[in-house]
Amino acid sequence: MSSEHGHDAHELSFLRKYVFSVDHKTIGLQYLITSFVFLLVGFGLMMLMRWQLAFPGRAIPLIGPMFSPDLAPNGVMSGEFYNALGAMHGTIMIFLGVVPLGVAAFGNYIVPLQIGAPDMAFPRLNMMSYWLYLPAGTLMLLSFFLPGGAAQSGWTSYPPLSVINPGQTVWLLAMVLLITSSLLGAINFLVTTINMRAPGLSLMRLPVFVWSEMVASVILLLAFPPLEAAAVLQLMDRVAHTSFYMPKDLVILGQRYTGSGGGQPLLWQHLFWFLAHPEVYVLVLPAMGIVSEIIANNTRKPLHGYKTIVYSMLGVGVMSFLVWAHHMFISGMTPALSNFFLVTTMIISVPSVAILTCLIFSLQGGSIRYNVPMLFALAFLPLFGIGGLTGLPLGLTVTDIYLHDTYYVIGHFHFVVVTGSIIALFAGVYHWFPKWFGRKMNDRLGVIHFWGSVVSMVGIFTPMLVMGLAGASRRLYDPTAQAHNLIVQPLNVVSTYFAAALGVFQLPFIWNFFHSMFRGEKTPENPWQATTLEWACPSPPPHGNFAKTPRVYRGPYEYSTPGRATDFWPQTDPS
Amino acid sequence: MNNYGWGLPIQASTFAGQIDSGLWIIHAAMIGVFVLWGIFFTYLLIKYRRRDGVAVRHEEHGEMTSLIPDLLVMVFEIGLIVFYALPAWRSIKMTMPDPKDALVVEVTAEQFGWNIRYPGPDGKFGRTKPELVHFSNPLGLDRTDPAAADDIVVSNEMHLPVNAKVLIKLRSKDVVHDLFVPEFRLKQDAMPGLETPMWVEPNRIGHYEMACAQLCGFGHSLMRGDVYVESREDFDKWLKSRAALNPAPPTASSEGF
Ligand code: HEM
Ligand SMILES: [Cu+2]
Ligand SMILES: [Cu+2]
Numbered sequence: 067m068s069s070e071h072g073h074d075a076h077e078l079s080f081l082r083k084y085v086f087s088v089d090h091k092t093i094g095l096q097y098l099i100t101s102f103v104f105l106l107v108g109f110g111l112m113m114l115m116r117w118q119l120a121f122p123g124r125a126i127p128l129i130g131p132m133f134s135p136d137l138a139p140n141g142v143m144s145g146e147f148y149n150a151l152g153a154m155h156g157t158i159m160i161f162l163g164v165v166p167l168g169v170a171a172f173g174n175y176i177v178p179l180q181i182g183a184p185d186m187a188f189p190r191l192n193m194m195s196y197w198l199y200l201p202a203g204t205l206m207l208l209s210f211f212l213p214g215g216a217a218q219s220g221w222t223s224y225p226p227l228s229v230i231n232p233g234q235t236v237w238l239l240a241m242v243l244l245i246t247s248s249l250l251g252a253i254n255f256l257v258t259t260i261n262m263r264a265p266g267l268s269l270m271r272l273p274v275f276v277w278s279e280m281v282a283s284v285i286l287l288l289a290f291p292p293l294e295a296a297a298v299l300q301l302m303d304r305v306a307h308t309s310f311y312m313p314k315d316l317v318i319l320g321q322r323y324t325g326s327g328g329g330q331p332l333l334w335q336h337l338f339w340f341l342a343h344p345e346v347y348v349l350v351l352p353a354m355g356i357v358s359e360i361i362a363n364n365t366r367k368p369l370h371g372y373k374t375i376v377y378s379m380l381g382v383g384v385m386s387f388l389v390w391a392h393h394m395f396i397s398g399m400t401p402a403l404s405n406f407f408l409v410t411t412m413i414i415s416v417p418s419v420a421i422l423t424c425l426i427f428s429l430q431g432g433s434i435r436y437n438v439p440m441l442f443a444l445a446f447l448p449l450f451g452i453g454g455l456t457g458l459p460l461g462l463t464v465t466d467i468y469l470h471d472t473y474y475v476i477g478h479f480h481f482v483v484v485t486g487s488i489i490a491l492f493a494g495v496y497h498w499f500p501k502w503f504g505r506k507m508n509d510r511l512g513v514i515h516f517w518g519s520v521v522s523m524v525g526i527f528t529p530m531l532v533m534g535l536a537g538a539s540r541r542l543y544d545p546t547a548q549a550h551n552l553i554v555q556p557l558n559v560v561s562t563y564f565a566a567a568l569g570v571f572q573l574p575f576i577w578n579f580f581h582s583m584f585r586g587e588k589t590p591e592n593p594w595q596a597t598t599l600e601w602a603c604p605s606p607p608p609h610g611n612f613a614k615t616p617r618v619y620r621g622p623y624e625y626s627t628p629g630r631a632t633d634f635w636p637q638t639d640p641s
Numbered sequence: 642m643n644n645y646g647w648g649l650p651i652q653a654s655t656f657a658g659q660i661d662s663g664l665w666i667i668h669a670a671m672i673g674v675f676v677l678w679g680i681f682f683t684y685l686l687i688k689y690r691r692r693d694g695v696a697v698r699h700e701e702h703g704e705m706t707s708l709i710p711d712l713l714v715m716v717f718e719i720g721l722i723v724f725y726a727l728p729a730w731r732s733i734k735m736t737m738p739d740p741k742d743a744l745v746v747e748v749t750a751e752q753f754g755w756n757i758r759y760p761g762p763d764g765k766f767g768r769t770k771p772e773l774v775h776f777s778n779p780l781g782l783d784r785t786d787p788a789a790a791d792d793i794v795v796s797n798e799m800h801l802p803v804n805a806k807v808l809i810k811l812r813s814k815d816v817v818h819d820l821f822v823p824e825f826r827l828k829q830d831a832m833p834g835l836e837t838p839m840w841v842e843p844n845r846i847g848h849y850e851m852a853c854a855q856l857c858g859f860g861h862s863l864m865r866g867d868v869y870v871e872s873r874e875d876f877d878k879w880l881k882s883r884a885a886l887n888p889a890p891p892t893a894s895s896e897g898f
Contacts, residue, residue, distance in 0.1 A: 145859035220856050226833055227816040227858060313834025315771040317781070318815045319752055322771055331817060331832060365689070367697050371707045396819070398811075398832035401734040408726055412718040419714050423707045426678075429685040431698030436690070444686070448679060455671040462721060464729040465663045468826045471819060471854045535664070537650055537823035539854045542862040548852045549865075550645045550823045626697035633697065 086197070088189035089609055093196050094175030095502065098495075100196075101167035104203055105488075106572075108158035111151045113565060118143045120562035122544045137215070148543040149218035150233065154206070156221030157237070160345065161244050162203045164487050168352035169286070170195065170251055172494055173279045175502065177255060179600035179607065180273050182264025182616040182638075187257040195251040202243035209236040220541065222338060225311035225331050229303045230318055238301045245294040252283040252290075264599065266618035270376070271637070273598050273622040274369065277376050278355025281383040282348045288387065289344040296337035303329070310334075335397055339390035347386045349483050350450070351379060353490030354421055357443045360497050361425055363596050364440040365432030366633050368623040371424035378417035378424075385414040395466050404463045411461035418454060422447065433626075437594075438512035442493030445520050446486060453481030456531060471541075474534025480527045485520070492519070495579070500593045504605045505586030511578040518571025525564030529557035595634045598622050602638045644824050644849065653824035653845040653870065656733050660826040663725055670717065737838045743806040746799065749780055750811070750818035750831040753860035755851060756780055757799045759880060761791030774814070784888065793883045797866035802876040803846050811837040819855035822868055830855055843870040 078087075087093060117126055123142060126133075130141025137147040178186055186192045209216040217237035219228035228234045259280050263272075299310040307325050311334045314327025354375075362369045369375065388410040395404045425447060434440070456478040459465040469475065492515075500506045538551045545551045545558060592601040603612045616638045624635035644651045652658055747758040747766055756779050760766045767789020773781035779796065782789050801807055811820055813831040820839070821828045824847070829839045853864035871879065 145862070149856065149859060149861075218859075224817050224856075227856065230816070231858070316815055316833055317751075317771050317774045320774065320776060322774075323815075330834065332835075365697075367699065374707055396734075396828055397817075397830045398835050398837040401730065404730065404734070405727060408722065408730075412722060415718065416711055416715055419711050420707060423710045426682060426685070427707050429682075429689055432689045433691045433695065433697045434686065434689050448675075448682060451675065451678065455675060458671065459664060459667045462663065462667065462726050464660055464726050464733065465667060467733065467828050468660050468664070468823075470828055471821075532647065535649060536645060536647060537821075539821065539852060541856040543859070544862045547862045547865065549850050550650060550852065553645050554647065626699045628699055 086193060088185075088193045090174045090178050090186045090189065090192060091502075091607060091611075093192050094171050094173075096196055097166050097171035097174060097199070100200060100203070101163050101171055104158050104162040105164070105167070107207065108155050108163055109569065109572075111155045111158070113569065114143065115148060115151050115155065116562040116565045118148055118543065119545055120559040122546050143543075145543040146215070146218055149220075149541070150210070150216040152541055153217045153220050153223075153237070154210070157206065157217070157241075158203075159483070160221065160349065161241070162199075162206065164349050164483060164491070165248070165345070166199060167491055168487060169248075169255075169279065169282050169348060170199070172275075172352060172356065172491070172498070173251075173255055173282075176498060176600055177276055177279050178258060178262070179501070179603065179611060180276050180598055181259060181262060181267055182599045182602075182612060182618065183258060183262035184610045184612065184615075186254050187262055188254050191250050191254050195247045195254070198243050198247035198250070202240045202247060205236060205243070206240040209233055209240070212236060222342070223300070223334075224338075225300060225303065225329075225334050226313075226316060226318075226323075228300060229312060230323075235301065235304055238297050238304070241297050242294060242301075245290045245297070248286050249290055249294075252286040255279055255283040256287070264616045264618050267599075267637075270373070271618060271621045273355075274358035274372070274375055274379075275352070275355035277379055278351040278358075281379045282351045285344045285348050285351075285383055285386060289341040292337050293341035296334060300334065332394075332397060332399055335394055336391065339393045340387070343390040343393065344386040346479070346482070347382055349487045351382070353446065353450075353487040354379070354425075356490045356494040356497070357425060357446045359598070360439045360443040360493055361428050362623040362625065363497075363594050364435040364437060364443070365429055366435070366625045367428065367432040368621075368625060369424065370427040370430070371420075372621070372623065375421050375424050378420040381417035382414060382421075385410060385417070389414055392461050392466075395463050396470055408461065408463045415454070415458070415461070422451060422454070437496075438507070438509055438516060439493045439497035441513070441516045442489050442496065445516070446490045446493065449481060449485035449489065449520070449524070453478060453483075453486050456481060468537075469534060471539055472534035473530040473538045473540055476540050477527045477530030477534055480530070484527065485523045489520070489523075492516075492575070497594070498600075499579075499582065499586075500589040501600060501605045501607075503583050503586065504589060505582055505584075506589045506593060507578050507582040507586060511574040515571060515575045515578070518574075519568060522564045522568035522571055526561050526568060529561045533557050592636075595632070597624055597634050597636050599637055602636060644847065650823040651845070651847075652826070653822075653843055653847060653849060654826060655842040655844050656729075657824070657826040659729050659733070663721075663729065666725070667721070734839075738806040738808050738840050740808055743808040743840065744802065745808045745810065746801075747810045747812065748799070748820060748831070749814060750820070750853065750857075750864075751779065751814040752816065752858050753853070753864040755797050755799070755820070755853075755864075755866045757795045757797075757866075758782075759793040759795075759883075760788075761793055761884065763788060763791055767792050779814075791884065791887065793880065793887065795883060797851075798869070799851060799866065800869045800871060800876055800879050801841075801843050802873045803843055803870050805873070806840060806842045809839045809841065811839055816857050817855050818853050818857045818864070821852045821854035822849055823852070824849040825868075828854055846870050846872060 125141030214232035217233040219231045302308040309325045309329040312325050312329040316323035391407040392411045533554045536554045618637045626633045627635050749756040765788040768783040768786040769781045811831045813833040818831040825841050849868040851866040851868050
């Protein structure tokens, strides 16, 4: 397969080289930049919400008067606007931010390199994925400016609310585009990894990151189609007045609903969570993969329990399809069913614990090099650990009765996706930056970014756990309207200040990224003295990547092998 | 209401203690695990920092060692499931009291309020019809139905007698809502098209909050009501006073809107 791909340095027009490129590296960077922009947008939306949560009813400073009066009369956010911001924050962060960043950006750039391939299996399909993703994301953002505004029924879009609320149609259309894009990407990753590995690179010699991308792709491939179908049904309920999700005899704000009825809102919840729980693992698997690479590299030691990690990832992948209804313990579905999902949920924690344990044991006996990527990778362990631990009382039916839909849930999954996924993705950026640009990011700015981000993140999300235990519900436009939230309300203020700090601490990162791209210290071909294949070609790699197809002789993490002069033994080294 | 603080709210139902003990056990275990693990982690970070002349230990550990923590987690979780979650879930959510020995109350959620209906002396809920819904008749109660004549409908105010089992039939007129009374540790989605049963036995006289815990539209955060748990006599007195407000049994012509 590799020979039919041209390695010759034919001149490409600017448009083919940087815009409609079929090169996995360009597409990877396109995904990288775009998804970071979406993360920033999602963060900005959330800062508006954080203002309202901390200071309900007070005009948004500076930019408040710029919003149209139906969104924010006199600069004070309206309930509709808050709900739109909430739904869009969740949607953007997950579907347009972290998943494209973890799976598509890192996957595209790194996977072909780590398996010694010249490109992805289907370069044109790859380009199409990106060019479906960008319009889908743009459409999603544009919905704020369309008549009806943005969707305001939560990222979960539960009917009947989502069917009667304005803005949802565009959300559904954008989701259908996005899902299609993800499906194309998932197929591409699977075919690439299965078919295009360099000679000698057996499955059990694959870096953990490649495994994590493979499992994430399988999950996307199997979990997204049901949501796509479900989204089309919801679209039909909205535009064609079918009643897939609408029961009969609804009376909405005093008006009888005119649809025929006979549908079932619970159906949506099942279909949605059948995707959305596995999706959580799509958010964390690449993160675990990145952390594994960086830990092996910076402890100068083979990963402890490579096989355990790989099998655990496969186990997580399979089990992730059997836990979806733990989001529905108190939805009104038969309570006996909850017992099944309780058990599967506890089972899935077993492989997750195994992965984390292996990563910690990997430190033992090592020679830990504290560079910036390693700081982030190490912070992942305890902070993701908090995310995992706080999942326990939510997965347990009885305690979930109380904690369901409180800020405890918000705290829990933000520990998972922010101090987990995002921290790991930052680690990946610092780690692979020299690969992308042949230069390295500034260390001092990196350390500032690291400490600032970690402290702010813990400061944002720990108060949420406390508020949740006190009973504060999520998705409250005005948290002071319900008496039981009043005492813990100061924590909302604390959380907001830390969120602002988190924003400020991203500035050194943004500066560092763009400045280092052009002015950063030049790096040698293998600056981290790593063993995996991506470091066996020039940085940045030319079109076609490897001058000649590499041959692989050993597993991915041969560090400090006794009896060798250097402490790393590249996979391609024949000696 | 002095029921709330920085921790869990006060307990005001028979199963609140059961739910809280689960929360306490899990959080104690979580904090314990995290602290032990944090100590070990810090130790590794210091002990194995890069030092010149100290070589890496390149032994192939048995992979099995990493499964020991897993085994402990599994034992703890199985214990929790078998001795705590399954039995408590059975008694709280899977077993409903017999309507004959419980006070039956119907709670119907709508954007953005709660309608609480008591069946009245006949113990039967009358017929409702969606076409009769009107702001003066939020449930569309058909007062021509003899069983409906004595039904008592109150908005955003639920009175319950102390130490009595209450069977709540939860419904929704429009979208998904969720009935949450923090002091009772009671939470259940109100799913339109379904009638979801739930039960509670309040065991503490007091004034509590019934909040909506499921996003139901722009007014979601304002959707709240009050719960009054009273002595049997006070409750009966209140019920009687509300019954007196019911319209006189209608003639057929006075309805229809
Ligand atoms: C970076 C800092 C972040 C902060 C400070 C933050 C803050 C918040 C807050 C306060 C809420 C609750 C809003 C409410 O209940 O009304 C929320 C909801 C949510 N967040 Fe974040 N978030 C962050 C990042 C992320 C990321 C990276 C993701 C996903 C990968 C994410 C996904 C979500 C989702 C799915 C919801 C639920 C939205 C809904 O209610 O429908 N957030 N976030
Ligand atoms: Cu889940
Ligand atoms: Cu609500």
